[in-house]
Amino acid sequence: MEKDQLKSGRAKNRYARRIPLTDRLKTVLHAYMEERGVLDTDPLFISVENKPFHARSIQDRMRHYGMQTGVSKEVAVSPHAFRRTFCRLKVEAGTNIFALQRLTGHQSLEILRRYVEIYGRDLEEAIEQGFDGI
Known part of the structure; x- marks a missing residue:
């Protein structure tokens, strides 16, 4: 039996993805649902008008807040950049690449x-790693 999961909408490859529902994610989603309230709509994330977000509006908001905070002067701010960063940090943390792929x-x-x-x-650090004191 598989653990609790969320089913995402269709991705770029037109396939839905199942996302493991960890205890931490359950807590966050529960708090969000309490705030959002019960609605007669399937989309989980909605606007203040109770309408589903469009991908472009999320990209626009991220761009806006990246510029407003000055973060975008240092790094890319977009859903794609966040996804790349997530993957990279997981690899650096030692996550199994096959699990990450799935x-x-x-x-x-x-x-x-x-x-x-x-x-x-990163390559320079990898070369130096383990050579301290030589």
Whole structure:
């Protein structure tokens, strides 16, 4: 028997994805649902007008807040950038790449690899790692 899961809407590849519903996520979603209230709509995230968000409006809001806070001067602020960062941090934390591939819905490890490309600084650190004191 599988643990609790959320079923996402169709992704870019036209397939829905199942997202593990962890205890932490259950807590956050419960608080959100308490605030949002019960509505007669399937979409989980809605606007103040109780209408589903469109992908473009989320991208626009992220861009707006990135510019407003100055974050976008330092790093890219977009759903895609957040997804890449999530993948990269999970790999750096030692997450099993096959589990990450399934979680993110990447069709192949090659596509996931592109998401978590290792940059020059990371390569230099990997070379130096373990050579302290030599």
